[in-house]
Amino acid sequence: MPLIEAHGLTKQFRQAVKEPGLVGSLKHFFTRQYKDKLAVDHIDLSVEAGESVAYLGPNGAGKSTTIKMLTGILVPTSGSLIVDGLVPHEKRQQNARKMGVVFGQRTQLWWDIPVIESFNLARDMYEIPAARYKANLAEFTELLGLAEFMNIPAGKVSLGQRMRADLCMALLHEPKLLYLDEPTIGLDIAVKDSIRKFIHRLVEERGTTVMLTTHDLGDIEDICNRIVIIDSGKIIHDGGLADLKDNYARDRVIHFQLARPPASMEPICAGLPACDLHADGLSLSVRFDRFEFAAGEIAAAVMPHVEVIDFRIDEPEVEDLIRRVYLGQLSLAAPEPTADTPESAVAAEA
Amino acid sequence: MAVKVAIATRLRRARWLTYIYFRCLGQQMKAILAYEADFVILLISAGLVQITGFLFIWTVFQRIPDINGWTFWQVVMMYSLIFITEGVGSLFFEGTWRVSRLVYNGNFDQILVRPVSPIVQVLAGAVGFNGLGNIVTGGALLAISLGNVPAQWTPGRLLMLVILIISAATIRVAINLATSACAFWIKTPWSMVPMFVHQLGEFAKYPITIYSMAVQAMVVVAIPFAFVSFFPTAYLFNMESWSAIGLLTPLVAVYCMFMAVWIFRVGLRRYESTGH
Numbered sequence: 295m296p297l298i299e300a301h302g303l304t305k306q307f308r309q310a311v312k313e314p315g316l317v318g319s320l321k322h323f324f325t326r327q328y329k330d331k332l333a334v335d336h337i338d339l340s341v342e343a344g345e346s347v348a349y350l351g352p353n354g355a356g357k358s359t360t361i362k363m364l365t366g367i368l369v370p371t372s373g374s375l376i377v378d379g380l381v382p383h384e385k386r387q388q389n390a391r392k393m394g395v396v397f398g399q400r401t402q403l404w405w406d407i408p409v410i411e412s413f414n415l416a417r418d419m420y421e422i423p424a425a426r427y428k429a430n431l432a433e434f435t436e437l438l439g440l441a442e443f444m445n446i447p448a449g450k451v452s453l454g455q456r457m458r459a460d461l462c463m464a465l466l467h468e469p470k471l472l473y474l475d476e477p478t479i480g481l482d483i484a485v486k487d488s489i490r491k492f493i494h495r496l497v498e499e500r501g502t503t504v505m506l507t508t509h510d511l512g513d514i515e516d517i518c519n520r521i522v523i524i525d526s527g528k529i530i531h532d533g534g535l536a537d538l539k540d541n542y543a544r545d546r547v548i549h550f551q552l553a554r555p556p557a558s559m560e561p562i563c564a565g566l567p568a569c570d571l572h573a574d575g576l577s578l579s580v581r582f583d584r585f586e587f588a589a590g591e592i593a594a595a596v597m598p599h600v601e602v603i604d605f606r607i608d609e610p611e612v613e614d615l616i617r618r619v620y621l622g623q624l625s626l627a628a629p630e631p632t633a634d635t636p637e638s639a640v641a642a643e644a
Numbered sequence: 645m646a647v648k649v650a651i652a653t654r655l656r657r658a659r660w661l662t663y664i665y666f667r668c669l670g671q672q673m674k675a676i677l678a679y680e681a682d683f684v685i686l687l688i689s690a691g692l693v694q695i696t697g698f699l700f701i702w703t704v705f706q707r708i709p710d711i712n713g714w715t716f717w718q719v720v721m722m723y724s725l726i727f728i729t730e731g732v733g734s735l736f737f738e739g740t741w742r743v744s745r746l747v748y749n750g751n752f753d754q755i756l757v758r759p760v761s762p763i764v765q766v767l768a769g770a771v772g773f774n775g776l777g778n779i780v781t782g783g784a785l786l787a788i789s790l791g792n793v794p795a796q797w798t799p800g801r802l803l804m805l806v807i808l809i810i811s812a813a814t815i816r817v818a819i820n821l822a823t824s825a826c827a828f829w830i831k832t833p834w835s836m837v838p839m840f841v842h843q844l845g846e847f848a849k850y851p852i853t854i855y856s857m858a859v860q861a862m863v864v865v866a867i868p869f870a871f872v873s874f875f876p877t878a879y880l881f882n883m884e885s886w887s888a889i890g891l892l893t894p895l896v897a898v899y900c901m902f903m904a905v906w907i908f909r910v911g912l913r914r915y916e917s918t919g920h
Contacts, residue, residue, distance in 0.1 A: 307916060362753070362917050365756070365757050366756065366757075367753050367756045367757065367915070367917050368915070368916070368917055369913050383913075386756060387758075387759045387760065387761070388759070390756075390757055390758055390759040391759045393757075395757045397753070400750075400751065400753065400754065401754075402754055402757070404671055404675070405675075406674075406675030406676075406678060407671050407674055407675050407678075411671060411674070415667060415668065415671060418663070418664060418667050419664060419758055419759060419760050420759060421660075447675075447678070
């Protein structure tokens, strides 16, 4: 049985429609107007234990809303949701015992008290047996390098330190499921890297199921084996990273560095009818579908006509790919007419 | 047997929740004490407020010997019960005043992802050391007024006194909790509703018989502040027609807490986790 199972999961928010300024506020006070926003629109999602899922989408797509339903914070408007045998919002506290949450924008630590005190409070709240608490705390302190700021209040440590402490706090009770909502937001490369390594290790060694939302594609490549993309409340892609590349990033580009400018482009173009050629001075690039041509064929077609000094092949970048999905330049799902406008989706996340 | 086990489990749960409550509250206290200067200033200002309050009552009763058939000491007892319950509310349950802000900026999320009752977390969410002043002043006034109760202090009566004080405090905290839940409906960072209702408690500093029927109905039935001060005092002073109602105070307390928890839970379902 899957650990997370959602069918037709939907969340609709009711938003006050106000005109700007004081007059608008007064008007709203007397004639209330509301607009319904579908933040999450009938999604089906099934996650098996041990998977690490990247949950992606542009701002306002419904990522956080989904996570908030999974954690039991929000009550779904309709649809069914079962997480490890429980309906999260009905058995919120039982659900909480089995999960860890890190919201990049917020901290679970108590602001004014030393980090270690927050951990001790978590120990009591989650009723973690003393021996396991001690062992976990020692391990995470070592792996995340928490020792240097353990006795400093959470409000006074740096963002990177706080995030590491938050991660430790979310995991002390050894949850089956870890939700990470933009865990690396605003962090420097070194901290990002240590957090990614840590999560990767967690998935490998403890078999923790991870669900991660992020805008940082480095997070995905380092941690996740599955990518779910949501846009305007609907899931538009669900599959492995390789699938995503195979299905939608078919293009590759070979860049040739030439000894002298080509005398004429015509013979080259004639040899590569289905490709997109671009010549600029001493460089020549050929964009091709890697399932139709092998890189060697392209080279073979180009070499006889020009003198090549060097060449390189560009792999499709996930980042570029997903950017194109967000911008609507690349449609992953069969297009279907919806009433949702991008504007309504942005408002729903806010 | 099964019932026995169920009761034992519930008791264990209640004990655990109480422990968690005091653990959270203890951390809040540490946090405040960390800013020592602030703490000292707070204590001094709280003390000054209480002294002014006491001087006010004293001045009033220099001029007005009794109000609507209620003597000076009876009114002092009502005052003291309002003070004490207010103090208990601030010192131990100040967290109810933080709810609207938590809900407004979405920080209530943090409470909901922990495996502890949100209501317990809300109640333990803050410490108002200024409540200490109310408790001390109120306690002193209560002790003096009790000395002027004409009845004999049997063990039963003493027990009832303790029950009445606990019930009165419970009613006040329940009212705070219930009104704090309005944050789930009214989305502003500082909702005025809890403060407004809180101020209605001022009515209960005087015998309710001096008010119109509408006000009486409000403080007896709608928002039962009368059970915080008026009815318990009537019972302790054996005021014929009112004292029997004073015995209902513990029941009213249970009812208020039950309603407050229910309202809070209904509100919680509406929580929309705004912000990011």
